[in-house]
Amino acid sequence: MDLLEFARGPALQVASLIFAAGLVWRLIHIFLIPKKTDISEARFGGEKMGGLRTIFSRFVHHQPFRRRTRNGTLLAYTTHIGLAIIVFGSAPHILFIESFSGLSWTPLPNVVIHVAGALTLAALLTSLGRRLSHPVLKMLSNFDDYFTWLVTTLPVVTGLLAVAHVGARYEMLLAIHILSFNVFLIWFPFGKLMHSFIAIGSRYTTGVTFTRRGARV
Amino acid sequence: MTQATEQYPLDTSEQRLTIREPHPRHDTQGDMTADERLRKAMANFAKDINRTTATYMEACVHCGQCAEACHYYVRTEDPRYTPIWKLEIFKQAYKRENSPFGLFYRALGLKRKVSVEQLGEWQELLYDSCTMCGRCSLMCPMGIDIATLIGQARHGMFEAGLIPDELHAVAQRAREEGSPLGATASVFEDRAEWMADEHDTEVYIDEDEADILVTMSSIEIMKYPNAIGATAKILNALGEKWTFRTEGYEATNFGMMAGNVEWQKHATMKLIDSAIKCGAKLVLLPECGHAYGALRWQGAAMYGKPLPFKVQHVSEFLADVISSGRLKVKKVDQTVTFHDPCQVSRRGGATPAPRVVMEALGLDLKEMVPTGDFNWCCGGGGGVVTIHRADRLRYKVFELKMEQVEATGADTVLSTCSNCRQSYNDAKEHFHWDKTMESLLELVADNLAEEN
Ligand code: SF4
Ligand code: SF4
Numbered sequence: 001m002d003l004l005e006f007a008r009g010p011a012l013q014v015a016s017l018i019f020a021a022g023l024v025w026r027l028i029h030i031f032l033i034p035k036k037t038d039i040s041e042a043r044f045g046g047e048k049m050g051g052l053r054t055i056f057s058r059f060v061h062h063q064p065f066r067r068r069t070r071n072g073t074l075l076a077y078t079t080h081i082g083l084a085i086i087v088f089g090s091a092p093h094i095l096f097i098e099s100f101s102g103l104s105w106t107p108l109p110n111v112v113i114h115v116a117g118a119l120t121l122a123a124l125l126t127s128l129g130r131r132l133s134h135p136v137l138k139m140l141s142n143f144d145d146y147f148t149w150l151v152t153t154l155p156v157v158t159g160l161l162a163v164a165h166v167g168a169r170y171e172m173l174l175a176i177h178i179l180s181f182n183v184f185l186i187w188f189p190f191g192k193l194m195h196s197f198i199a200i201g202s203r204y205t206t207g208v209t210f211t212r213r214g215a216r217v
Numbered sequence: 218m219t220q221a222t223e224q225y226p227l228d229t230s231e232q233r234l235t236i237r238e239p240h241p242r243h244d245t246q247g248d249m250t251a252d253e254r255l256r257k258a259m260a261n262f263a264k265d266i267n268r269t270t271a272t273y274m275e276a277c278v279h280c281g282q283c284a285e286a287c288h289y290y291v292r293t294e295d296p297r298y299t300p301i302w303k304l305e306i307f308k309q310a311y312k313r314e315n316s317p318f319g320l321f322y323r324a325l326g327l328k329r330k331v332s333v334e335q336l337g338e339w340q341e342l343l344y345d346s347c348t349m350c351g352r353c354s355l356m357c358p359m360g361i362d363i364a365t366l367i368g369q370a371r372h373g374m375f376e377a378g379l380i381p382d383e384l385h386a387v388a389q390r391a392r393e394e395g396s397p398l399g400a401t402a403s404v405f406e407d408r409a410e411w412m413a414d415e416h417d418t419e420v421y422i423d424e425d426e427a428d429i430l431v432t433m434s435s436i437e438i439m440k441y442p443n444a445i446g447a448t449a450k451i452l453n454a455l456g457e458k459w460t461f462r463t464e465g466y467e468a469t470n471f472g473m474m475a476g477n478v479e480w481q482k483h484a485t486m487k488l489i490d491s492a493i494k495c496g497a498k499l500v501l502l503p504e505c506g507h508a509y510g511a512l513r514w515q516g517a518a519m520y521g522k523p524l525p526f527k528v529q530h531v532s533e534f535l536a537d538v539i540s541s542g543r544l545k546v547k548k549v550d551q552t553v554t555f556h557d558p559c560q561v562s563r564r565g566g567a568t569p570a571p572r573v574v575m576e577a578l579g580l581d582l583k584e585m586v587p588t589g590d591f592n593w594c595c596g597g598g599g600g601v602v603t604i605h606r607a608d609r610l611r612y613k614v615f616e617l618k619m620e621q622v623e624a625t626g627a628d629t630v631l632s633t634c635s636n637c638r639q640s641y642n643d644a645k646e647h648f649h650w651d652k653t654m655e656s657l658l659e660l661v662a663d664n665l666a667e668e669n
Contacts (some may be wrong), residue, residue, distance in 0.1 A: 029317035030275065036267040039517040041524065043566050058360050061282075064587035065356045068285035076280065076358075135296040136281040140305075143327055145279050190318055195278045195359060202276040203360030205269045213514060214566030216355065216590040 004171050007178035015182035022189025027197060043214030050211025051204040057217065058203050075127050082120030083152075086159065089113055117160045124153045144191040151187045154180035243337040246385055247378035251333040254377040258336055259310050262373035266315060273366055274311045276359040277301055283363060286356040288593055288614040289346045300353035300363045303342040306331045307370045336379055343370050344381050345607035349474075350559035350594035364564070367599075371476030380475055381604045388475035388600075391435075392483060397471045397603075400438035402463040408442050409461060416446030416662075418453055424460035430497035430526075431459050432468035432488060434505035436635040444504060444635065447662030448531065454669040455543055459501075465491025468508035469636075473515070474600035481511065485519040488512060492526050499527045501534055504658050506560030506598060506634040513565065530561050531658050532633040536570035539577045545666035548579035554627035555582060556618070556641070556654065557592040558634030571633050571657055578664060583625035593617050597640025615644040622652055630654040 001009070061069055087093055089108035098104040107113075128149055131137045158180050162173035187193065207217045249257070266274075281299060284290040289298035296302065313319055313328040322328040351364040374380050391397040400408075406422060413420040421427070429452065437444035452459045465487040472480025492500050502508050513528045529537075538544040555571060562568040568589045575582050585592060596614040601607055618641070622630055632638055632654055641654035 026275075026317045030268060030271050033266065033268045033271045036269060036518075039523050040514045041517070041527070054360060058358055061356060061358070062591065064591040065282075065286060068291075069282045069356075072280055072282055134281065135294070136284045136290070136299050136302075137279070139296045140279040140281055140299065140302060142279070190321065192278050195276055198272060198276045199278075199359045201272040202269075205272060206354065206360040206362050209269075209362065210566070213564070215562075215564060216566075216568075 002171075002175075004175040004178070007175045007182065011179060011182050015185040019185040019188050023194070023197070026189050026194060030198070030201070038209065038212060040212070042212045044211075047208040047212045050217055051207035054207025054211075054217045055200055055203045057207075058199075062216075071130070075123050075130065078119055078123035079127065079152075082116045082123060083156075085116035086113060086120065086156070089116070114160075114163070117156060117163070121153070121156050121160065124149065124156065128153075147187065148191045148193055151180070151184045152193075155184055243340040243379065244382040244385070245337075245378050246380065246382070249378055254379060255331065255333045255336065258373040258377035258379065259307075259314070259331070260373075261376040262307050262310070262370055263315055265369045265372055266311070269362075270366060270369060271311075271315070273361045273363075274308055275316065276361055277308070278359060280358065283353040283357050283361075286352040288350075288352070288596060288617055289610065292614045292617055293610070297342060298346050300347075300367075301357075301361070303339070303347055304363070304366050304370055306335050306339050307366070307373065336374070336377065339370075340374065340379055340381065341607075343367060343374055344384060344599075345601065345604050346610060348559070348594045348596060348598035348601050350598060351564045352559070352591070352594065355563060355590065368473075368476070371474075372478060373476070375476030381606070383603045383605055384471070384475050384600045387603045388471035388477060388480060391467075391469065391471045392477075392480045395487075396435040396438070396467050397469060398435040398439045400435040400467065402466070405433070405438055405461075405466055406463065408438055409445050412442050412446035413449065416443075416450055418446060418450045420445065420449045421460040423463055424458075424495060427458050427460035427495045427497055429457055429459040429499045429501050430465070430488070430492040430495060431461050431501045432466055432503055432508070433461075434469050434503045434508060434635045435467055436469070436505070436639050437503055438467075440639060441635055441656065441659075443659050444656060447656070447659045448501070448503070450662045450665065451535070451544065451658075454665050455538060460495055460497075462491035462495060464494075465489075468502050468512065469505055470507060470511035471600065471603075473511050474507060481515075482519045485511060485516050489516065489520050489524065497526050499529060499534075502528060502530050504531055504633045504635050504638075504656055506558035506565075506636060509565050509567075510560040530565070530567055530570070530633070532561065532570040532574065533567050535658070535661055536573040540573055544661075545668050546577050546661055547664040547666050549660065549664055550579070550581075551629060552581040552583060552627045553629045553631050554585055554622055554625040555588070555657075556585070556595060556622075556630055556632040556634075556637055557589055558632060558637050559592075559594050559598055561633060562592065563590045571631070574657060574661060575631070578660065580631075581627075583627045585621040585625055593621060595634075595637040595640040597636055597643075602636065602640050602643070611640070612644055612647055615640070615648075618644075619648065619650060619652075628652065631657045631660065633657050 090113045091107035094104055094107050131141050158177035161167050162177050210217045283301055284299040287298060287300050309328050310331050313322050347367050349364045349367055354362040354364050387397040394401050409420045431448055470481055470484045472484055509530045517524050596611045601611060630652055638654045
């Protein structure tokens with residue numbers, strides 16, 4: 001078994017297993033903690049709708065907060081949208097998704113993927129620079145922040161290298177790319193990558209609480 | 218004498234060189250060993266963890282954006298004032314002890330054990346520099362209600378005897394005497410009678426039956442007693458059947474702000490019992506922000522079941538009776554701006570109410586920028602105004618308010634919270650500022666139309 005077969009085969013299987021088990025465990029753990037029911041008299045009702053609305057509305061800051069948060073938001077959006085374009089728009093990734101889900105769609109043109117890749121990498125590097133230099137981010141940051149950055153950036157870098165055929169043989173680059181993705185999968189449930197699931201819960205509950213009060217969410 | 222060390226750095230931004238915190242960094246109450254304090258702080262914090270707060274603890278991505286919502290950070294640019302950082306040690310303890318991968322964090326040494334020294338250090342962050350205004354909660358992209366977590370952390374700090382002495386003393390006094398400012402039942406009765414004379418109106422105390430139980434804030438009773446007369450005048454003009462009750466007249470809840478759940482419950486239950494005793498259908502809360510949060514949103518949880526009466530902040534009540542045409546007011550030719558009390562507006566949802574009242578009064582309202590739910594806090598809430606060592610920081614963040622008010626060009630600032638009013642007027646004196654904060658309730662009472 002060569003490295004590529006290993007990366008695509010057993011390594012990916014183990015990584016996926018850890019990903020799934022970790023994800024389930026982390027979410028179940030939260031769900032096992034008892035819920036506190038709010039028995040105050042609601043001002044208007046419609047809490048559930050308010051909760052659902054908040055899941056989406058917090059994608060964008062309220063107007064008075066926008067100016068001061070512009071840089072961070074811009075970087076976050078570039079990274080997230082860039083990653084989404086690369087993951088769901090590039091032909092090899094769609095083939096990969098099809099291989100386990102049966103779903104497939106038309107890929108985006110290569111040039112779009114390449115530009116997205118370059119922008120994403122630039123945003124990731126800028127984010128790291130900001131994290132290392134901005135007094136607030138520097139103080140807040142811990143192992144999780146830096147390691148998450150690393151496991152997110154590695155697949156982007158190795159993917160770009162594989163596409164450009166730079167640094168090693170294509171098979172080798174592809175193997176490294178898949179291995180780096182495996183590391184990403186393994187780390188996912190343990191660190192802050194889980195915000196992609198947990199933030200749905202925290203936005204929803206805050207939305208419910210404050211809609212109940214008739215307050216802004 | 219405190220030395221200028223690394224821990225107490227010299228502040229060269231002032232004309233007179235000074236040490237930023239020339240006093241011990243934190244206060245302690247009770248006789249406990251360091252270990253005991255640590256255990257109690259963490260155990261009491263953990264006790265409050267429910268599914269919602271656990272989700273909050275897990276959701277933070279360390280984006281740092283909440284800093285930009287907090288007046289303490291915005292005004293000082295001190296990163297320690299980043300809202301979520303104020304919870305760092307509790308977050309660390311949660312991750313280590315209670316989270317799904319606690320074992321893994323402990324094994325890999327990813328989360329160090331919190332020390333009692335850190336808890337002491339965090340006292341300033343959890344009390345002196347947080348008014349629980351919830352501005353950060355409204356901005357966090359992950360939807361984390363940081364202000365609620367601060368309240369929960371305060372529970373832990375209180376049980377560990379690690380809260381600012383002044384706030385402890387004020388809360389204790391409230392528990393023992395029924396008022397944080399010495400407005401005992403007999404003092405209250407005296408002042409209520411005085412106000413009845415002054416306003417030439419009837420004040421009802423300890424009526425056996427009433428539709429409305431009226432409550433006051435100690436700050437009003439002692440500093441702004443006209444609120445008593447104003448409320449009485451309005452209720453009498455409406456022909457309401459109302460009463461104060463000497464066993465439950467005081468609506469502030471310093472136990473809640475200090476972090477003592479038992480004291481919080483005690484204060485809340487006095488109001489609930491009084492209302493039930495006189496058969497009130499409505500408990501009317503005074504111009505006080507946190508009193509509103511304590512009864513309107515947390516009261517039922519203290520009682521253990523839904524409250525058998527309605528609860529309204531006086532601004533909501535005024536908006537209702539004015540909108541329904543029951544109360545008529547005269548037009549007032551005045552240019553004003555309005556300060557939103559965080560617990561009534563942003564955290565309470567009653568933002569439109571005072572605006573309905575101001576419109577009826579025909580006031581020329583110049584809104585602050587930002588206003589309403591996004592308005593900056595006065596800097597005195599969450600018990601901060603009681604903490605003397607926090608004065609300097611409080612004045613510093615108050616400069617934000619001064620700039621906001623000045624930009625409106627209005628001469629008068631109106632509000633519906635006596636705690637905000639107290640903080641404003643204290644800062645006004647400090648800065649020799651020419652703007653005074655006045656009460657919307659009193660303005661209404663002074664301008665009741667004849668046909669009432
Ligand atoms: S804004 Fe929210 S997610 Fe970002 S650091 Fe603050 S608490 Fe964490
Ligand atoms: S609640 Fe208000 S004072 Fe406290 S951290 Fe948040 S923004 Fe700052």
